[in-house]
Amino acid sequence: MNQSSQQHPSDSLRADAPEVELVASLPEAARPLFSQAMLNLLGELGRRYRPRVDALLEQREQRQQRFNAGESPDFDPSTASLREDDWTVAPIPADLRDRRVEITGPVDRKMIINALNSGARVFMADFEDSSTPTWGNMVDGQVNLFDAVRRTISLTQADGKHYELKQDPAVLIVRPRGWHLDEKHVLVDGRPIAGGIFDAAVYLFNNAQALLQQGSGPYLYLPKLEHWREAELWESVLTDIEKALQIEPGTIKVTVLIETLPAVFQMDEILHALKSRIVGLNCGRWDYIFSYIKCFQKHSDKVLPDRAQVTMKVPFLSAYSQLLIKTCHRRGAFAMGGMAAQIPIKGDEAANEAALQKVREDKEREAGNGHDGTWVAHPGLIPVAMEIFDRHLDGPNQLAVKREDVQVSADELVAPCTGSITEAGLRGNLNVAIRYMASWLDGQGCVPINHLMEDAATAEIARAQVWQWIRHPAGRLDDGRDIDLPLVRGWQAEELERIREDVGDQVFSAGQFQAAADLITEVTENDEFIPFLTLPGYDRLD
Numbered sequence: 001m002n003q004s005s006q007q008h009p010s011d012s013l014r015a016d017a018p019e020v021e022l023v024a025s026l027p028e029a030a031r032p033l034f035s036q037a038m039l040n041l042l043g044e045l046g047r048r049y050r051p052r053v054d055a056l057l058e059q060r061e062q063r064q065q066r067f068n069a070g071e072s073p074d075f076d077p078s079t080a081s082l083r084e085d086d087w088t089v090a091p092i093p094a095d096l097r098d099r100r101v102e103i104t105g106p107v108d109r110k111m112i113i114n115a116l117n118s119g120a121r122v123f124m125a126d127f128e129d130s131s132t133p134t135w136g137n138m139v140d141g142q143v144n145l146f147d148a149v150r151r152t153i154s155l156t157q158a159d160g161k162h163y164e165l166k167q168d169p170a171v172l173i174v175r176p177r178g179w180h181l182d183e184k185h186v187l188v189d190g191r192p193i194a195g196g197i198f199d200a201a202v203y204l205f206n207n208a209q210a211l212l213q214q215g216s217g218p219y220l221y222l223p224k225l226e227h228w229r230e231a232e233l234w235e236s237v238l239t240d241i242e243k244a245l246q247i248e249p250g251t252i253k254v255t256v257l258i259e260t261l262p263a264v265f266q267m268d269e270i271l272h273a274l275k276s277r278i279v280g281l282n283c284g285r286w287d288y289i290f291s292y293i294k295c296f297q298k299h300s301d302k303v304l305p306d307r308a309q310v311t312m313k314v315p316f317l318s319a320y321s322q323l324l325i326k327t328c329h330r331r332g333a334f335a336m337g338g339m340a341a342q343i344p345i346k347g348d349e350a351a352n353e354a355a356l357q358k359v360r361e362d363k364e365r366e367a368g369n370g371h372d373g374t375w376v377a378h379p380g381l382i383p384v385a386m387e388i389f390d391r392h393l394d395g396p397n398q399l400a401v402k403r404e405d406v407q408v409s410a411d412e413l414v415a416p417c418t419g420s421i422t423e424a425g426l427r428g429n430l431n432v433a434i435r436y437m438a439s440w441l442d443g444q445g446c447v448p449i450n451h452l453m454e455d456a457a458t459a460e461i462a463r464a465q466v467w468q469w470i471r472h473p474a475g476r477l478d479d480g481r482d483i484d485l486p487l488v489r490g491w492q493a494e495e496l497e498r499i500r501e502d503v504g505d506q507v508f509s510a511g512q513f514q515a516a517a518d519l520i521t522e523v524t525e526n527d528e529f530i531p532f533l534t535l536p537g538y539d540r541l542d
């Protein structure tokens, strides 16, 4: 269906205008958001940036081949002067100067209302790690944000519980998809538009002016960058959107997640590429661990132990977070902490206290090291994190804490991690990967499993570890058994059976557990490391 020509008079378009085709129908509530002018913007951006996105994705593959041949990510000598020179990022808007606690969550209606009302300083509305990118989720998310920005968002559940916004909601930041994911339901000149361009452009087109009129602004979190040229691409896209919306250059503010191993060597370059609009960097630890496994997929000395042992205290992660703080504060940008996986546990006081204690320790470390704020997964964790940041911070942030004592070498950023691989760790990875992907294929991108928050990034670690352990001699259980395909196949079948017993036959048959297990088999048995689990996952959606 060519939505643009059906719904909007196409005679307003130039003869050589890009052809924009929606290959799925729009829900009634979304139609006002997809005006002809908005579709024209998608068309212009889709046509202009498709080649650059493709080229940058191709460069990712080439870099991976070099890592596979033995190279290790490093600081680039050709940008040394940029790292050495003194410069700072543009001033940070008033409503982004206090980011002690940020809550994150998918873009469903209840989540958005609860998060904005939660008492956190910021809400990161997530089209990425915590959202399954079904067309329905992506488009409903845009409708929900449109209503949230105008403060008209409300919801009455079937049980009568009513939700609406209170006074002083959290500041809104939106996270679009990463460069690897397309939005296959929107074709420009016959090619899918990049998912991130779609998410950002639809949100900004519909909300930038309204946000500015309220004294806030259009703010984004940018995920999964692997090179400063990808930051430069965002800079071009956002500059074009500002021109189209006739708003001042630099109005769209961004915070960038440093959540890939190559990016930690380019933090200055990324800050510089987005100098007029960047307000900070964030330690996206889960994707970072995944990226470490992916980059070193062929390096036998870099095999990681059980996921539970890879905490922020291990040398390579500690070095990354401290270097991020030092780099950001030198440039006048915020250094945001990340997400502890623990969430509140209902009905078991002792287990709940133990989970909260883990979160407390994580936030004490972050605040003590100089982070300006942190992420929480659940409203119940806001007071826990807020108390710690309130106690550590003299003002609204720690920009004045320069951390010039931090000296981090390239070797420290890639240091191998000691520890053990256990049967529980391997079985846990298989179990979590299946359960999570079953939920993801069902449209829910963030779930509690064994009292931990699981999302696309944590599931990537689970399946990547299984792949890595099968293929390296160091992938050996602590009792001496070798981890090979027959062992993994057997345990995966047993874990799938265990899931069936846990959820019951009816839920199992109605759910996507078998499809998820097949997907996990596909990626673990393939000798080529599939760069993102969500790519074959996306092929199975809609």
Ligand SMILES: CC(=O)SCCNC(=O)CCNC(=O)[C@H](O)C(C)(C)COP(=O)(O)OP(=O)(O)OC[C@H]1O[C@@H](n2cnc3c(N)ncnc32)[C@H](O)[C@@H]1OP(=O)(O)O
Pocket: 103, 104, 105, 106, 110, 111, 112, 114, 115, 118, 126, 129, 130, 286, 287, 339, 343, 376, 377, 378, 379, 446, 447, 448, 452, 453, 454, 455, 457, 458
């Ligand atoms: C690696 C990364 O990218 S981290 C960023 C991505 N991850 C996230 O954003 C995590 C988001 N968090 C969540 O989705 C959820 O908290 C989960 C899945 C982890 C746990 O969900 P549940 O077990 O269903 O939570 P629980 O039942 O305790 O929820 C209690 C209430 O808190 C609300 N709530 C829970 N988490 C959030 C949140 N992040 N934002 C807003 N409200 C929330 C629920 O909607 C529920 O509201 P209600 O009482 O009005 O019905």
Ligand SMILES: O=CC(=O)O
Pocket: 129, 257, 259, 283, 284, 285, 286, 287, 288, 338, 339, 457
């Ligand atoms: O996006 C955050 C992460 O930890 O990954």
Ligand SMILES: [Mg+2]
Pocket: 129, 223, 257, 259, 284, 286, 287, 457
């Ligand atoms: Mg991430």
